[in-house]
Amino acid sequence: MLCACSGTAKTPGPSVSVSELPLQESHSPTPSATPAPALQPVSRYNVELTVSPVERTVTGIMRVSFTNTTPQPMFSIYINAPLNAFESGSPVPEEFNGKTYANGLDYGYIHITSADVDNDPVQVNVTGTVIEISLSEQLQPNNRLELRLGFEAKVPMINHRTGANEHAIWFGNFLPTLAVYDEFGWHTEPYYSMGDPFYTEAADYNVSISTPLDYIVVGTGEQTTSATPDTKVSRFSATLARDFAFAISNEYVLSTLTTKTGVYIDLYTYTDITNKDYVLTLAEKSLDWFSSQISPYPFQQLVIAEVGLFGSIGMEYPQIVFIDSEYLRTSEKLESLAHEIGHQWFYNIIGNNQIDNAWMDEGLTTFVQEGIFGSKADINSKMWDNYSYLEDILTEPTEPTTRRLSSRLNEFTKWSDYYRIHYLRGELMFYALAEELGEDGFKQFLGEYYRRFAFKIATPEDLIDTAEDSSGQDLTCFFDGWINDETLPPFPNGGE
Numbered sequence: 001m002l003c004a005c006s007g008t009a010k011t012p013g014p015s016v017s018v019s020e021l022p023l024q025e026s027h028s029p030t031p032s033a034t035p036a037p038a039l040q041p042v043s044r045y046n047v048e049l050t051v052s053p054v055e056r057t058v059t060g061i062m063r064v065s066f067t068n069t070t071p072q073p074m075f076s077i078y079i080n081a082p083l084n085a086f087e088s089g090s091p092v093p094e095e096f097n098g099k100t101y102a103n104g105l106d107y108g109y110i111h112i113t114s115a116d117v118d119n120d121p122v123q124v125n126v127t128g129t130v131i132e133i134s135l136s137e138q139l140q141p142n143n144r145l146e147l148r149l150g151f152e153a154k155v156p157m158i159n160h161r162t163g164a165n166e167h168a169i170w171f172g173n174f175l176p177t178l179a180v181y182d183e184f185g186w187h188t189e190p191y192y193s194m195g196d197p198f199y200t201e202a203a204d205y206n207v208s209i210s211t212p213l214d215y216i217v218v219g220t221g222e223q224t225t226s227a228t229p230d231t232k233v234s235r236f237s238a239t240l241a242r243d244f245a246f247a248i249s250n251e252y253v254l255s256t257l258t259t260k261t262g263v264y265i266d267l268y269t270y271t272d273i274t275n276k277d278y279v280l281t282l283a284e285k286s287l288d289w290f291s292s293q294i295s296p297y298p299f300q301q302l303v304i305a306e307v308g309l310f311g312s313i314g315m316e317y318p319q320i321v322f323i324d325s326e327y328l329r330t331s332e333k334l335e336s337l338a339h340e341i342g343h344q345w346f347y348n349i350i351g352n353n354q355i356d357n358a359w360m361d362e363g364l365t366t367f368v369q370e371g372i373f374g375s376k377a378d379i380n381s382k383m384w385d386n387y388s389y390l391e392d393i394l395t396e397p398t399e400p401t402t403r404r405l406s407s408r409l410n411e412f413t414k415w416s417d418y419y420r421i422h423y424l425r426g427e428l429m430f431y432a433l434a435e436e437l438g439e440d441g442f443k444q445f446l447g448e449y450y451r452r453f454a455f456k457i458a459t460p461e462d463l464i465d466t467a468e469d470s471s472g473q474d475l476t477c478f479f480d481g482w483i484n485d486e487t488l489p490p491f492p493n494g495g496e
């Protein structure tokens with residue numbers, strides 16, 4: 001695509017001082033667990049789960065409120081249930097089949113057993129991971145409904161976002177979530193094996209989880225626990241969370257650290273981890289770094305849970321990150337832990353369509369995290385190496401099949417290609433942007449991005465507009481080259 005570079009300076013947007021941007025003006029000893037309210041009506045999930053760990057089954061009831069914020073009446077609403085991708089076949093990149101199914105093939109599902117809207121039974125049509133709820137009465141603009149779903153689920157004995165081993169069971173992207181409705185309509189994508197094929201609005205969650213007494217339950221949000229003679233009930237409350245995730249184990253051992261700003265970091269492990277102090281210290285350093293670059297971490301706690309994952313060595317969820325057991329025990333630097341913590345800002349707080357625009361959270365998180373592990377000179381050198389590596393690959397005539405940041409998840413056939421584009425090319429773009437705007441200008445962009453889109457969804461155009469407004473520069477050609485061209489734009493400052 002041709003790009004007409006005007007070279008003219010854009011009229012600066014409102015002058016914004018980075019120090020004025022955070023929702024919390026400074027770290028307080030006890031950070032508020034209640035972020036600033038979103039402007040749109042927020043959906044509320046009230047969920048009751050009963051987990052039978054030996055059988056790896058779950059029965060549940062979920063009540064979710066939904067408001068029609070469009071000007072049109074709605075005839076249906078849609079729910080995504082990713083676990084149903086694991087009911088048959090193998091929704092895993094071929095590269096990761098061995099790790100995922102280390103214990104053999106196993107299947108999982110989440111089956112809807114009842115559905116009603118405002119207490120009237122409704123028709124449910126399930127197509128793979130997409131659940132259509134046909135409304136018996138149209139939902140008029142600005143009207144609200146309450147959907148009640150009963151379900152039964154089975155957790156497969158696999159290393160994946162939802163999975164299990166002999167030590168623990170974990171539930172990532174487990175709960176059915178409302179599909180996003182935006183200017184393009186309902187987002188009812190099938191499950192893709194590449195990337196993180198998820199796109200959700202921030203919502204409020206109240207989840208109660210019943211387990212046998214000897215199980216430790218960890219999850220998204222503030223937790224309280226009660227017990228009957230034979231059952232433990234763990235209740236979680238989270239405000240404006242992008243999803244709800246949890247893990248259970250009767251072997252979890254807790255190690256904790258309270259940061260200087262009062263955030264509780266809880267590390268739960270089931271194997272003999274020798275570097276717990278390093279893990280907790282790195283987690284604090286990561287929270288501090290991302291807070292300093294964007295805006296203070298606005299939650300009370302952060303949980304790190306040992307689980308078994310496939311190729312990904314960590315997985316981000318609101319206020320909880322899953323880290324693969326083997327990686328946790330063998331990695332020296334644990335860069336993935338810092339990465340998943342960075343996703344608290346880019347994915348959880350500022351949402352984006354991770355199917356269409358994975359670079360918005362992966363590329364940006366990967367670039368910002370570099371400052372935790374290296375100096376500016378280290379980063380310059382690493383980016384030059386990454387650029388040279390990627391340039392060699394992108395000039396190969398046959399491979400990879402996808403070269404652009406505008407490539408959606410379903411355009412990739414190998415995880416390594418997806419990684420090279422949305423992580424490496426994405427990171428290089430934000431490195432180049434930081435070089436273009438300067439250190440202060442880039443931080444101003446990040447602060448403004450947070451101020452505009454915290455707990456909302458940002459589109460690529462939103463991100464570009466924010467960069468242009470905060471810098472006063474016309475960045476049309478810059479972003480067009482990095483996002484849409486097959487080849488790489490020049491390395492900043494001519495390279496080494």
Ligand SMILES: [Zn+2]
Binds near residue numbers: 339340343365
């Ligand atoms: Zn990531």
